[in-house]
């Protein structure tokens with residue numbers, strides 16, 4: 001494995017850069033099951049990911065060599081299984097900090113962990129957890145950020161990239177270092193177990209928090225206001241009668 005001159009403490013200090021891979025998440029999972037033990041903070045980066053996975057069985061398709069496409073391995077035994085969404089919060093906040101460095105307005109997290117600039121998607125996160133009893137054991141954090149890509153096919157709804165938003169082209173190695181530093185800072189905060197504080201920050205950046213908006217519930221348009229996200233990751237929406245209802249990802253969709 002190569003090492004680079006990253007400025008992080010541990011995230012990405014062990015890094016493997018691949019030219020072509022089906023999915024960095026699957027590659028990391030196979031490493032984990034066949035090459036034990038893996039170093040905490042190991043990163044697998046791909047120039048071209050030809051079978052990238054998105055959330056809920058969707059595909060993550062991006063142009064080779066233009067974007068940040070990687071997976072991060074973390075030892076997450078300090079988290080109980082029912083606290084796992086705090087990990088999503090910490091990682092999402094790390095990515096928001098990174099994007100906000102270049103885009104000053106309109107950066108948000110669309111629940112559960114899509115990265116948006118106004119009403120356009122700039123990145124996504126796919127977290128796959130391995131449990132041990134009531135605790136998390138390992139987490140594979142897959143991250144895709146659209147960086148230098150200017151044109152997208154129809155597979156992504158409302159896509160954007162750092163280049164589209166800023167009119168600039170970026171050095172991917174430098175961005176990776178910055179992104180991993182932002183993720184590490186937020187992950188170390190998570191490790192200090194200040195969960196409530198983390199949630200306050202997550203809600204501050206959450207698209208639609210405390211604002212009435214439209215959603216699709218079982219295919220029917222409803223109005224409601226996001227009031228909370230539980231530690232298990234359920235979205236709490238107050239309907240127009242003031243009744244709070246909790247939804248998982250299959251039960252509710254944003255109308256954007």
Ligand code: BTN
Pocket residue numbers: 022023024025026051052053054055056058060069070071114123124125126141142143144
């Ligand atoms: C989503 O928004 O649906 C999540 C997208 C996650 C994409 C990343 S790219 C690196 C890693 N490997 C994968 O196969 N998927 C994630």
